[in-house]
Amino acid sequence: MRRATSCGFALTLGIRSALAALYTDASQLNKTYDYVVVGSGPGGSTVANRLSEDSSVNVLVIEAGGNPDGNVLAEAPWLAPGDLNTAYDWNFTTTSQPGLDGRSFSYNRGKALGGSSTLNFMVWTRGSRDDYDRWANVTGDDGWGWDKLEPYMRKAEGLHAPTDNHDMSSQINTTAHGTEGPLGITLPGYSVPTDARVLNATKEIGGQFAYNEDMNTGNSIGTGWSIVAQRDGARSSGWTSYIKPYLNRTNFDVLIGHQVTKVVQTGKEKNTPVFRGIQFAQNSSAPVQSLNVTKEVILSAGAAMSPQILLLSGIGPKDELSALDIPVVVDNEAVGKNMQDHALITNVYSVKQGMFTLDPVSQNATFAAEAITEWNQTRDNELVLNACNQLGWHRVNDSLIQGKTDPSAGPTSGHYELIYTDAFVSFTDALTQPAQGGYFTIFANVVSPASRGSLSINSTDPFVQPLLNPGILADDFDLVTMREAIKAGAAFANASSFSDFLVEPIGPYADAIKGGDAAIEAYAKNLTTTVWHITSSLSMTSEKSKDGALNPDLTVKGTVGLRVVDASAFPFIPAAHTQAPTYILAERAADIIKGKSSTGSSSTLSLALGISSDL
The missing domain is CATH 3.30.560.10 (Glucose Oxidase, domain 3)
Incomplete structure (x- = not known):
């Protein structure tokens, strides 16, 4: 059934409200959505929030875990x-x-609203300039470099005084951080x-x-x-930062306690398989349910679960899939590798x-x-x-x-x-x-x-x-x-x-x-x-590269309608606690999807560092 939120009352019998948006019963969902985001961790929560800023589209987040509210261990x-x-x-x-x-x-790994950001030790480290400039070189997209990502770092951050209200200016560079972000x-x-x-x-x-x-x-x-x-x-x-305060949006729904089991091919475009459907279930004995989207399925299930979903869907190394009698839809040797x-x-x-x-x-x-x-x-x-x-x-x-x-x-x-x-x-x-x-x-x-x-x-x-x-x-x-x-x-x-x-x-x-x-x-x-920082199991590379699982715009190579927005997309793990880089990646991903951040060449940077982007 539908859970009550601070913005409305619990409703049953499929009656929809303009206020409450947190569901436990999939039968009360819309029949279709523009975007379905699989997972509510740093990647999924961020991209879902930013996409739902556009009131003309509707967004559904599906989270396998439950609601941690009231659990002091999570707070x-x-x-x-x-x-x-x-x-x-x-x-x-x-x-x-x-x-x-x-x-x-x-x-x-976190299995709750917030994903591993509900379970982790909360350390906020962006990483170094070199970390992100290496991303730009590997992908051929200078939008993944430090200078282009720095505004997204600030966009996520809501720097504020600590609980004892002491002056932080002698401890960190307060002007280097955002103060209006959700987190x-x-x-x-x-x-x-x-x-x-x-x-x-x-x-x-x-x-x-x-x-x-x-x-x-x-x-x-x-x-x-x-x-x-x-x-x-x-x-x-x-x-707590990207989803809960925004459940008053009429175009933003969240379903908890349901695990997405695979993405579903719904057709072809120019002979390329289109994935605008998902299957999901509450548990191994529950019936499998289906749902289609009009725009994209976005996997944000993390560096363990996102590749598992792709493999179960027939996207991955041909020999591994064939050994399990999984029909091969897209042969991609990089799925699950480079972790x-x-x-x-x-x-x-x-x-x-x-x-x-x-x-x-x-x-x-x-x-x-x-x-x-x-x-x-x-x-x-x-x-x-x-x-x-x-x-x-x-x-x-x-x-x-x-x-x-x-x-x-x-x-x-x-x-x-x-x-x-x-x-x-x-x-x-x-x-x-x-x-x-x-x-x-x-x-x-x-x-x-x-x-x-x-x-x-x-x-x-x-x-x-x-x-x-x-x-x-x-x-x-x-x-x-x-x-x-x-x-x-x-x-x-x-x-x-x-x-x-x-x-x-x-x-x-x-x-x-x-x-x-x-x-x-x-x-x-x-x-x-x-320290539980797995990344890079669906690494992005340059668009022309035959290696890698993702393009620089985070779309799954060889597919239409399917994108990954979580730490599995990192080409290299940053020397940083990985939640901040994931929020940062997702902030830019949302703009890429909205068409506000084009993926472009980083050839100048590549030549300067002596690194080829043809990987």
């Missing part, structure tokens, strides 16, 4: 890990990872003692660890404050007794309950933090790159990231929260991976999970980068500003950093997982 920033492995999570498991000595691990972004509104320690260490160590006033202005190298996607002390997501991800490892230090950390939230149920009650009332306590007040982007020594192809986009883009957290936080089941004591965590991430993974299927059942292979540490360069990142984090922790705070490294990390490079690499293989 209070510090509690973000609490929704992992729940009904709001797709609960994927990776394939065996050769780079991790055959280990597999759980892979978390709330801000700085941490709750200070902790480690803030000063981290910043003092940047002064002591200097070099590429030196303070960077704002890593979102084109050059990300250095250490600085972490901007977060929040508004009024609560998470800002695709749902990229950021490898992550958790490195933890014990803290001297009596020092402030945020560990009591996880260790003491009474403390946590009181903190939640206070947060619900004030939106102004430690729960407004998101797991890092500061982070840094860094490059390996040039000697490690000599004679090799540098996987980074360029000198303004890091090879690895370090994240500093005033508590024990782990991304692996191998490290569990100690029952007592205070801790300080340094996450090390490989953010310019040389490794590549893939997404494939071994069943024609859309409710069977795809084979998700992020390729973590599959390339030796990534293992070396992770080793150097771990060593850099240890060196940072040895700064004098931490001498009266930290006691010692704990767990396997302690033995690794005492044992030299070989021990660190073994430790990395044993405990590395991911």
Whole structure:
């Protein structure tokens, strides 16, 4: 049935309202729409919102998950890990990872309104100028370069004062950000003692660890404050920012609890298959339903689900489809390939007794309950933090790159990231929260991976999970980068500003950093997982290229009426937390669809950088 919203009442019996627009019953939908957007994550929420600005078209978003409203774990920033492995999570498991000595691990993706922006840690990093200029070169479209995308960065952003109303101008370049965009972004509104320690260490160590006033202005190298996607002390997501406030639009509908199972060919144009239909169902035992569109089907289901939908629809590598007796409609070897991800490892230090950390939230149920009650009332306590007040982007020594192809986009883009957290936080089941004591965590991430993974299927059942292979540490360069990142984090922790705070490294990390490079690499293989940033499984390339799954305008190569707007479209993963690049991509995608942003040549830029766009 139709859910009530703040703008109207729940209606049944198929009676339509000009106000409420959130459905659980597909029978109450229009018979057809101009656009159907599959998925409500950063990509889907953004493109659906912008398309529905035109009152002459009607837009439907279909989301497989439910409504997270009222779930404090999805709203209070510090509690973000609490929704992992729940009904709001797709609960994927990776394939065996050769780079991790055959280990597999759980892979978390958001299954709710807002997609993974309802589940993630809210870090807002645009990426570097070099990241986007590389996109422009690979696609042959300078519209994907930094200069042309910068207005879309601002368009998404709604920079506002943090919950404690402190002046941000000494921490970031406030003039570099948008203030009128739908997505709330801000700085941490709750200070902790480690803030000063981290910043003092940047002064002591200097070099590429030196303070960077704002890593979102084109050059990300250095250490600085972490901007977060929040508004009024609560998470800002695709749902809360781009969909929920706009459900009063009469041309904007949202259906939840239904999974799109395939896109459907509805004809041909000049011998090219047209896909203006979809099939969807509530679950594996529910009846399959169909719906057609007049303009486009837009896949925004994410870097795992969007390629799965294409494969199930007969769009993908011919041999893989034929092996499952799926009729081949479009033979495209790039579908599901070129997947990229950021490898992550958790490195933890014990803290001297009596020092402030945020560990009591996880260790003491009474403390946590009181903190939640206070947060619900004030939106102004430690729960407004998101797991890092500061982070840094860094490059390996040039000697490690000599004679090799540098996987980074360029000198303004890091090879690895370090994240500093005033508590024990782990991304692996191998490290569990100690029952007592205070801790300080340094996450090390490989953010310019040389490794590549893939997404494939071994069943024609859309409710069977795809084979998700992020390729973590599959390339030796990534293992070396992770080793150097771990060593850099240890060196940072040895700064004098931490001498009266930290006691010692704990767990396997302690033995690794005492044992030299070989021990660190073994430790990395044993405990590395991911920061859940899969991208590029439907990479866009130049229009004339025979490689790639998408054209520069994000249309699926060899089709009409079918487009992809999510992180699977990235040609390369940026050295950034991937939600910001996804919002940015989707903002431009909407203008491309509306005809306001033409796809054009980047030949001048390509020649300047010595990169061919004929890929």
